[in-house]
Amino acid sequence: MKKIILILSIIALSACNSSKEKNKVEKKTSTEMISENSKEKINDTVPYEDSVMLLGKANRKGLQMDAFKSWFNPGYQDYSVDSVTLEKLKPFLKDVTITVFMGTWCEDSQRETPHLYKILDDAKFDESKLTLITTSDEKTTPQSFEKGKNITNVPTIIFYKNDKELGRIVEYPIESLEKDMLAILSGKEYKHAYAE
Incomplete structure (x- = not known):
């Protein structure tokens, strides 16, 4: 029992x-x-040609995926930052946010995006103030992040202070990323490659 x-x-x-x-x-x-x-979904991939592309919000971790690290890592490691211009640039980066529209399928984006990350790392820029938006080859996203931003070419790197656009670099810099960033952030007259 x-x-x-x-x-x-x-x-x-x-x-x-x-x-x-x-x-x-x-x-x-x-x-x-x-x-x-x-x-929010981050680092979402969709099929593209024989591989994939990132589409929507992304970050550095997404650029370390197998499909992208073959161009991102060498582009980052091999880039020599203009340290003289960087020292002048650092104080201007303090209260700035940056939004980058780029395409993982785009050669210009593959060239400029790793260089931008290297510059920002060397400047000790707070990466939480950087928004990376990856677009289709039509420069669109499923979430319409590009709406009202006039994104005609990628990469488009937009600099903001207090939510107001200070300027942008479109597709490629006029002098160099560092010098163009310094011109925009210091308030000098600057026209990107497609400015009218």
């Missing part, structure tokens, strides 16, 4: 624990769903 009571107690206890575990899993799942829904 004692054995039967002991076995029934064990079964009841394990059923109770199983129910608690199930509740924990259900709670965890709903929390994960909430956090998943509240998070």
